[in-house]
Amino acid sequence: MSILSGLGALGRGLFSDNKGPWGQAPGGSGDEPPEPPADGQGPWGEPPKRRGRGGKLPGGNVSSLDDWIARSKQRFGGGGTGFPAQPSGNFIKYGLLAVVALWLVFTTMHRIAPEERGVVTRFGRYSSTLGPGISFTLPAPIDRVQKIDVENIREINLGSASEETLMLTGDQNIIDIAYQVRWKISDPELFLFELAQPEETIRQVAESAMRQVVANVSLQGAMGNQRGIIEARVEEEMQQTLNAYRAGVILQGVAIRQADPPAAVNDAFKEVTAAQQEAESYVNQANAYALQLKQKAQGEAGAFDRIYEQYKLAPGVTKRRMYYETMERVLQKVDKTILEAPGVNSYLPLNDLKRTPAPVREPAQ
Structure with a gap:
């Protein structure tokens, strides 16, 4: 808009007194307008222009140029500075009220x-x-207001395939344990x-409790x-320590995911x-055989006790009965010939009796 203002000033300077560019009238130095040439044409061969009232050219109307400049300023903004016009006072007031209302809504109402x-803190204090x-x-x-999820169960994993967690056992051996701790607020x-770094505190408490157990x-x-026993003891030790720290945390369980010897001695282990499993297998077989013999001996002793009770009642x-049972067990396994009728010749052809008869052949068809 500064360019338009400059053009307006230049136009007013050039055409305000209907003088030429050097301060003179178009036809000379006097105040009266010059007479047209004799041939009726202008100095450059064009026909003479008609002058309006006051001796001014129609195209050099200063008021028309000022009006055009004013309309341009109103269209593109005021002030001639090249920036849009300043907003009105009502617009600023309503805009500020809207910002304040949104600020109150979003900072006072909480879902x-x-x-x-x-958790509400006032000037940083609970x-x-x-x-x-x-x-x-x-x-x-x-x-x-800081929103805290109190139902979500969080997990902390200690030990992994890439990071060993070596601990010393009660029999002076080293074991690599990977386990998981589940907790919630x-x-x-x-x-x-109460705690500057709650999750890191839980991690350190878990490692300390596991080493102790x-x-x-x-x-x-x-x-x-004994994995289940270890998990229960670790959870108990951790909960006691966290309660003493006033951590505001309740444990949901401890699970051992891996318990192996160190990788360097894993093959030898x-x-x-x-070898230990094989030895244990032999021991189990021996125990089973001993139990079988024991049960058999107890059964035989029980049978003898029952026979003795019957013997005391009727010895003969x-x-x-015992004689008959014994003879039955002995004689049923051997070849035998029984002669019961009296007066029969006691000579027996034992060789012929023991000879096996030839099989009977069927006649040829």
Whole structure:
């Protein structure tokens, strides 16, 4: 717009007194307009132009140029500075009111989800804890609300395939343990303000508790049937320590995912384990055989006791029955010939009796 202003000033300077560019009238130095040439044409061969009232040319109307410049300023902004016109006072006032209203709405009204709690701090100091629902506080920066999820179960993994967690067992062996700790927030106030780094504290407490428990367990127990006992003891030790720290955390469980000897001696340990398993297998077989013999002896002793009770009641009958049973067991396995009728010749052709008769052949067809 400064260019347009300059053009307007130049136009007014050039055409305000109808003089030429050197301060003179188009036809000379006098105040009267010059007479047209005799041939009726201008100095450059064009026909003479008609003058309006006051001796001014129609094309040099100063008021028309000023009007055009004024309209241009109104269209593109005022002031001639090249910037849009300044907004009105009402627009600024309503804009500020809208900003203040939005600030109040977004900093005083808080929606807390069912699984969350809102911790309110006033000038940085703990003020209160908001439950689920819609709550209102003082606007920021007076009150600030930090939402904490108290239902989400968080996990911390200690030890992995790329990072060994070596511990000393009760029988002076080294074991590599990888385990997982599951926990959630029980008290948001304590969780935020009592510990500087809550998750790192939980990690260190878990490692300390695991080392303490593993130090009282043998290597075979840690790798085998005592894992459940170790997990329960570690969880108990951790919860006691975290409660003493006022951490605002409740444990959801400890799970051992891996319990192996160090990688450097893993192959040798597998060989030793295989030999121990083989020895244990032989021991189990021997125990089973001993149990079988014991049960058999107990059965025979019980049978003898029952026979003796019967013998005390009727000795003769019992002797005869035992004799018959014994003869039955002996004679049923041998070839025998029984002669019961009296007066029969006692000569027996034993060789012929023992000879096996030839098989009977069927006649040829």
